[in-house]
Amino acid sequence: MANSASASFFTQAKALLLKNITFQKRNVKTNVRLILFPAVLCVLLFVLQLLFDTQLDKSKFKCGCVCADNRTQISQCPNSEKRCGVQYSDFFQAAMCPIPNPVEWPPLLQLPAPPNRAVRTGFLPFFDLPDASCRRTDSCPLSLLFTGENHSFALSVSEKMFRSTLSISDFGSNFLAGLAVNVLGSESKPERNNFIEPAFSSNLPIYYLQTNCTGTENSGFSFPSPTGENNEIKCALAKNLWRNSSTDINSELYKGYQRGNSEGQINEIVSAFDFLNSNGNRYNVGIWYNSTYHQDTEYTANALLRVPRSVNLISNSYLQFLLGPGTKIIFEFVKEMPKPETIFRLDISSIVGPLFFTWVILQLFPVILTSLVYEKQQKLRIMMKMHGLGDRPYWMISYGYFLVTSVIYMLCFVIFGSLLGLKIFTANDYSIQFVFYFIYINLQIALAFLVATMFSNVKTATVTAYIGVFGTGLLGGFLFKFFVQNISFPRGWIILMELYPGFALYRGLYELAQFSIQGNTRGTDGMKWHNLSESTNGMKAVLIIMFAEWIVMLFAAFYIDQVLTLGSRKGPLFLLKGFQKKSPFQKLDTQMQVSKELSQMEKPDVIQEKEKVEELLLEPTINHAILCDDLRKVYPGRDGNPDKFAVRGLFLSVPPGECFGMLGPNGAGKTSFINMMIGLTKPTSGTAFVQGLDIRTQMGGIYTTMGVCPQHDLLWDNLTGREHLLFYGRLKNLRGSVLTQAVEDSLKDLNLFHGGVADKQVGKYSGGMKRRLSVAISLIGDPKIVYMDEPSSGLDPASRKRLWSVVKHAKQNRAIILTTHSMEEAEALCDRLGIFVNGSLQCVGNAKELKARYGGTYVLTVTTSSEHEKDVENMVQKLTPNANKIYHLSGTQKFELPKEDVRISDVFQAVDVAKRKFTVSAWGLVDTTLEDVFIKVAREAQAFDTLS
Incomplete structure (x- = not known):
């Protein structure tokens, strides 16, 4: 027995929730x-x-004492071999x-390296440059360029820049002071700081620049640098070359750059000086120097430049020009400012986290999307709707179900990462992470609902979703990240790109990673709210964008779902009901309809059914279970084809307690009629009333009193038969012991109770078992209206007989519309029958009435030898001249004998005489x-349509 009231919102929500929980239990392995x-x-x-931590824990990465040979333990190392503090030649430690x-x-x-020093070439036709042959012996001089308004003044000053010899006396007790009077240079690449000078920690020689190198470039001297290495000192010849203007210098410097000439050769100058308008009373000099090391990412970005020595040289030359050779500004040394220890920890999770964690979080999107598309593809959503599940409980439970699943997934993710000590989790404020992840998973669920409206196939949706997941991660890690880090890239474009949810997710993870890296290296806290x-x-912009998109996408998903979803399709302006327009198919071709309806108007039973419907419409429509009032369905023609009239002006009444059978050939319009009645499609014109409710506007109320056994079984493979019936019973407001008893009775009635069949997953059912379960679902909860589309297809004779007994018992207090191709089933179950051909109802009545009305003949079959066929025809003609031969093959003939012309005894007597x-x-x-x-009615109707 069922509760007469329809299921409430919370009852429907509870039924769907319990079904989802049960379904989730079946997928424990997948969830794990x-x-x-x-x-x-x-x-x-x-x-x-x-x-990485193990590697960084080695002595070469530590500040302290190590043994010089790097093999002996510090406890066994002699004091003379110990090195403490910065391990001199290690730039990392510095x-x-x-x-x-x-x-x-x-x-x-x-200084430029010997192979790169300036020589005469085709693109530098200056004859004061050395011949290119000097490069073979690495003996090319170092060239410096000069220009100015006063040639003699510039020449006098530049001559005093370099000494002519290197004196041993310069190396006295003050080592650096001895070096300061000589001009030293190096071809080594500079670093970002001067805690360690690369020139003294490499195998490259130190050059001293002079105006004359006698004998050999090698001075024969070497001196220990502060790093403990012995650096060889070699002489390098410095030549001052005059150019007529700064334009010439610019051209020569540019062409000496690798990309400044077509040959791609390097022809480097040490430096260049423009004395401008300088003289004995005015000092105004411009200096050119090589700045490419400053931004050369191949070596060290933002490296220091060795420019101060050039300034000191030209300044000293001017002082000596004015005051004599004894006047000098001693440039003794350069040094860095003191510094504390810089904390360094290589946090792998923060470095690769934005890319990997983007993939981890986005992995939920295909899971949610495929679940939604699966229900759509298998028509499970509309099946639930036809058994009373409303849109509001469906959205609330489905959204909440996915939200809880996502929250559990993200909690496990953050907890795992935190327990393992990954800094991207532990360094940043957990409340910020919670808000960020919570908003995004809500946005991701809303996006999945929106995208699900665009797919009807699970495989297509899955492939597309995973392509999107991996594509988003790769584009975020290798393109979007580049734009974020490029400070010159417009911030407005960054905001625009973050409107794509995947990039917003990546940006948020990137910011968390950056703060965890900064906290790890500087010893500061990670991201806090004030940051x-x-x-x-x-992060602030990302949170605002994601929250706004969440609201917009959720609304858009619900709107499109209401417009496109089967069973609840509404007009695009359904939110503005007063502005909705009528369907464009309301106006039909009247002439075509009249010609098609003539066949109906000639049939008294069809006319009588129409008149009956018109009379009932004047009374309260709730008195009849089903009333179809001029119901029509037209599919508009495409590609030049005419419109397809699937249902043509159907008038039908089905009272409670009656099983109405619809017979008809394939394509007759039976399925279109059923689809309109169950809400899958809207009628083109006309309407139908179910329990007094209009199918055009009140399907939500009709669904609460309706049961459906579709032509194809719509079931969840992972749920059992009992779980299906429990779910649909709850939707029909069955509770407690009433629900349990109803499920037990349904299983027993349809022979699904014994042998553990009831608790077996439906995916393991045979076709017949699924069919019986679909029938049980349609009848549970005592629905007032039941539609059964070929319920016994695929059943064995015994199961069919049992099914018929169930349907006979069920029709006592409900109206049933049944379609079938089995005439035996139609006679056994249906109180009335209607034959449907080409969208029109051709006749209505019970089986006896139809046979009497359209079959008023006996069929006589006689088989003889071929030579006696004419004798048989003569015998039949004597019985009645109105006999009609309908079959003839190899001596076997069939004749239709009008019942009003012959008696059965006459036929027996005639055959006895013939024998x-x-x-x-x-x-x-x-x-x-x-x-x-x-067959007769179908042929007549098709012949009439052909003639018309």
Whole structure:
């Protein structure tokens, strides 16, 4: 027994929730694999972090004491071999270790390597440059360019820049002071700081520049640098070359650059000087120098430049020009400012986290999308709707179900990462992470609902979703990240790109990673709420964008779902009901309709049914279970084809307690009629009333009193038969013991109770078992209206007989519309029958009435030898001249004998007389069957349509 009231919102929500929980239990392995994916990734990052930490824990990365040979343990190393503090030649330690007293380094000039020094070439036709043959012996001089308004003044000053010899006496007790009077240079690349000078830690020689190198370039001297290495000192010839203007210098410098000439050769100048309008009373000099090292990412970005020594040289030359050779500004050394220890920890999770974690979080999107598209593809959503599940409980439970699943997934993800100590989780404020992840998973669910409206196939949706997941991660990590880090890229374009949810997710993870890296290297905290106001922090903008998109996408998804979803399709302006327009198919071709309806108007039973409907429409329509009032369905023609009239002006009444059978050939319009009645399609014109409710506007109320057994079984493979019936029983407001008893009775009635069948997953059912379960679903909860589309197809005879008994019992208090191709089933179950052909109802009545009306003949079959066929025809003609031969093959003939012309005894007597005259092999006399009626009516209707 069922509760007469329809299920409430919360009852429907509870039914769907319990079904989803049961479904989720069936997928425990899949859920575990889903959660293990981020766990495995976190473990992988943790292992990589351990490997890096192990490497960084080695002595060469530590500030302290090590043994010189790097093999002996420090406890066994002699004091004379110990090196403490910065391990001199290690630039990494120089950047990381505390340096309270930085080393003093001799000032150097930046020199081109011997193969790159300027020589005469086709693109530099200056004859004062050396011949290119000097490059074979690495003996090319170093060239410096000069120009100015006063040639003699410039020449006098530039001559005093370099000494002519290197004196041993210069190396006295003050080592650096001895070096300062000589001009030293190096071809080594500069670094970002001067805690360690690369010139003294490499194998490259130190050059001293002179105006004359006698004998050999090698001075024969070497001196220990502060790093403990012995650096060879070699002489390099410096030549001052005059150019007529700064334009010539610019051209020569540019052409000497690798990209400044077609040959791609390098022809470097040490430096160039423009004395401009300088004289004995005015000092105004411009200096050219090589600045490419400053932004050369191949070496070290933002490297220091060896420019101060050039300024000192030209300044000293001017002083000596004015005051004599004894006047000097001693440039003794350069040194860095003291620095504390710089904390360095290589956090792998923060470095690769934005890319990997984007993939981890986006992995939920295909899972949600495929679940939604699966329900759509298998028509499970509309099946639930036809059994009373409303849109509001469906959206609330489905959205909440996916939200809880996503929250559990993200909690496991963050907890795993935090327990393993990944800094991107532990360094940043957990409340910020919670808000960020919570908003995004809501946005992701809303996006999945929106995208699901565009797909009807699970495989297509899955492939597309995973392409989007991996594409988003790769584009974020290798393109979007570049734009974010490029400070010259317009911020407005960054905001525009973040409107794509995947990029917004990547940006948020990137900001969390950056703050965790800064906290790890500088010893500061990660991201806190006050950091969101910083102009360089994009997290605030990301949160605002994602929250706004969440609301917009959720509304858009619900709107499109209402417009496109089967069973609830509404007009595009359904939110503005007063502005909705009528369907463009309301106006039909009247002439065509009249010609098609003539066949109906000639049939008294169809006319009588129409008149009955018109009378009932004047009364309260709730008194009849189903009333169809001029119901029509037209499919508009495409590609030049005419419109297809599937249902043509149907008038039909079905009272409670009646099973109405619809017979008709394939394509007759039966399915179109059923689809209109169950809300899958809208009628083109006319309407129908179910329990007094209009199918055009009140399908939501009709669904609460309706049961459907579709032509194709719409079931969840992972749920059992019992779980299906429990779910649909709850939708029909069955509760407690009433629900349990109804499920038990349904299982027993349809032979699904014994042998553990009830608790077996439906995916393991045979076709017949699924069919019986679909029938049980349509009848549970005592629905007032039931539609059964070929319910016994695929059943064995025993199961069919049992099904018929169930339907006979069920029709006692409900109206049933049944379609079938089995005439036996129609006679056994249906109180009335209607034969449907070409969209029109051709006749209505019970089986006896139809056979009497359209089958008023006996069929006589006689089989004889071929030579006696004419004798048989003569015998039949004597019985009645109105006999009609309908079959003839190899001596077997069939004749239709009008019942009003002959008696059965006359037929027996005529056959008995014929047997005495010739041999009759076999004969029979049968009354008209329902199948004969069906064939006759269908042929007549099709012949009429052909003529019309």
